[in-house]
Amino acid sequence: MAPVDVRRFKLWQDRIDTEVEIAGSGPPLVYLHGPWGLAPDRAFVARLADGHRVFAPKFPGTSAGDPDSVHALGGWHDLVVYYGELLDKLELNSPALVGHSFGALLAAEFAAAAPRAVSRLILIDPVGLWRDDHPVQNWMLLSDAARKPSLFADPDGEAARRFFDVPADPAARVDVLSQFIWAQACTGKFVWPVADRGLRRRIHRIAAPTLIVWGNADGIVAPVYAQEFAQRIAGAKVELIDHAGHLPQLEQQQRAVAAIAKFLRG
C-alpha cells in the first residue's frame, strides 16, 4: 500500500484548515468523501492510489482541531468556490474527480460550475436529485435499527461491521463517534432537510466523461436515480453493483475499484 502523506492547508482567508491525505503516483485524482467523513473510506482511497496520485481532502469542519470552520462557508456557491481554491492550492489542473454520496453531489456541482477543471467524473451513489415517488432517505435521522439495512445490502456483513465499529477504549470511542457525527453535521449543512439544492438546473453543464456507480440495494437513494443522473449528463455510463447498498465502495470494493479503474483507463 502506498504511503500516505497528510498535508494541512490554510484556505479561505485563513479561516478554514484542510487536511489532505495524499498517496500514490500517476495521473491526479481527487476523492470527495461522503457524509460520514474520510475515515471509513481510507481502504478504498488506498486502492484508488494504485495507478493514480490520489488527493483526499477532508470536508471543511472535519479536519482535526478546526470544527467550527464550516461556519465560514455560507452556502453552495461558497462551497464550490472553496473547492476551486483547494484544487488551485494543490496545483491540480483538471484531475479526475471521484465522489461518494454527498461527496458525489459536491463533485457534480463542481464539474457543472467549472466544466473544464475536471477530466473525468465518477459519481458513487450521489444524492442531489429528487423524485417524489422515491424520496431520498434522510441519513441523519436513521434509528439504530434502520441504519444498517439502509446503508448496506448485507447489514450483518464485514463491511457493515467495520463501518459501525467503535473502539472499546472510552477516549478513542469519543474521538471516533464525534468525528462520525460531526462529519454528518458539517456536510448536512448543505443538504438539510431535503438533499436537492437545484443540481437539476445546472447538471447539463457537466462536460467531463462521467461514470455513475450505484449499489443495487441502496436504501438511501434508490438505484432508479442512476438513470436520473445518466439522462442529464451527456454520454454518462452507469455501473450497477449487486449485493451493495449505499456504500458500494466499501461493500463490494473489488468490483467498484475495477469499474472505476476500467473507466479511468478508457
Add this chain to the structure above:
Amino acid sequence: MKVCMFHLMPYRGLPPDFDQRYKSAYIDPLWFDVADAEKVGEYYDATLDELLFAAKSGFHGLCTNQHHQNVYGFMANPSIMAAVLAKQTNGQNVAIVQLGSTLPSTTPPTRIAEEYAMLDCISGGRLVAGFPTGLPSDATISNGVVPIEQRERYREALALVIKAWSAREIFAWNGKHYQLGMVNLWPRPIQQPHPPIWIPGSGISGTAEFVVGEDHCFCHLSYYGAKNAKQVNDRYWDLVARKGRDDNPYRFSFLQLIGVAPTDAEAEDLYAEHAEYFFHKLLYTPPYYQAIPGCLEYEALRQALHHNPRAEVKLRELKAKDFFQRGFVVVGSPKTVREQLLDGIKGLRMGHLLALLHFGSMPTELCKSNIDLFAREVLPYLKDQWDDKYEDRWWPERLKAKRPAAARLAESAAAS
C-alpha cells in the same frame, strides 16, 4: 420567590396502546390515527381555563411554550395562547411568561419581536420574554432549520429582536441569516429597553454560558425533578461565579411536576396514571429525533458522548411509584409537597418555580383541584423565600411592588 403555572397542552386522550403503536411521541404519530380535532379544541379551551384559574388563585405567572408535530404539547404558536391570557388577566397582577416562541424556527424573527411587543402592550407591561432555542426535532424536522445553524441563527435572531425593540431610528440588519433593509417595529414593548429575558436550557453548555454572560434568567426545564438536578445546578452556579455574576436566586428558574391532594395516599392514587401517561407516552422520544448531528455544538457533542446521565434512564421501565420516589414528580399532601419543594428551592437556589400542575392525561377537574390546593396550602409557605435578601431583577417592573391579591387572601385563609 415566584411560582408560575406551566402548561404543555398535551393530547389527553391517547389510545391505551399508543406506546406500542409508536416509537416516538414526536413526528411519527399520525393525526388521523390517534387524534380528534373536536377534542383538541376542548383541550385548548381547558388549558386556557386552567391557566386563568391559576391566575385567579394567586400564582405569580402563567407559562406557555412552543412545540410541533407531537402529542406531548402543541401550542404551535404560544403567542396565540398568551393573547387570550393577557387579555383575560388584565387587572390581575400576574406575569405572562412566554417560554416561549422559538427564534430559529421563525423567519424573520422580527415576527416574534412584534408578537411579544403586542403581548406586552395588551397586558400592560406584564410580559416575561422567554427565548428557547427549540427542541432539535421542532427546529430541524418540523421547521427545516439546518441543524448546525440552529444556535447560530438563534443568537443572531435574539440580537435582532432586542435591537428592534428599542432602536430609536430605522435601521438595516445585514446579518448572516437575516437581512432586513428597514426595521422600524410597530408596536414596541411597554417595558424598555426590553421585557425581562428568560432563556431555557436542559443542561450547561454554550446556551447557559451565553445566558449568564448576558445576565438573563436561566430556566432549567427538566422533567426529572429538583432531586435529580444537583449536578446541572452546581455547574450552573459555578458558571455564574466564574463569570463574576451575583448569587441572586432569581437568575435561576426550575420546572417541577407537582401533584397535591389532601393526603399522601390520595395524591399517589390520583396522580399515578397521569404520571405514567406523561413519562411513558408523552415524553418518549428516541435519540434519533433529538440527537441530530449538528444540534449540539462540537464541544457539547464530545461532552455528551463522554457522559449522558439521561441516556441511563429507561422511562418506560419505571412505574408511578418510581417517578414519585425518585422525585421526578413531587406528590403528596400539602405538607409533604411544601417540604419537598422547599428542600429543592433552597438546595438549588431557585428563584422561580415553574409548577407543572397539569401533566399527562389529567382531566380539567383534577388539574383545577391541584391548582386550588397548591395555591391555598403550598404557595403561601414558599413565596417569602429569598425576598428578605434579593430583588427579582428578572420580573416585570410593574408587578414587583404588588403581591397578587388572591395570594394575600389565600395567605390570610391559611393563617386563620
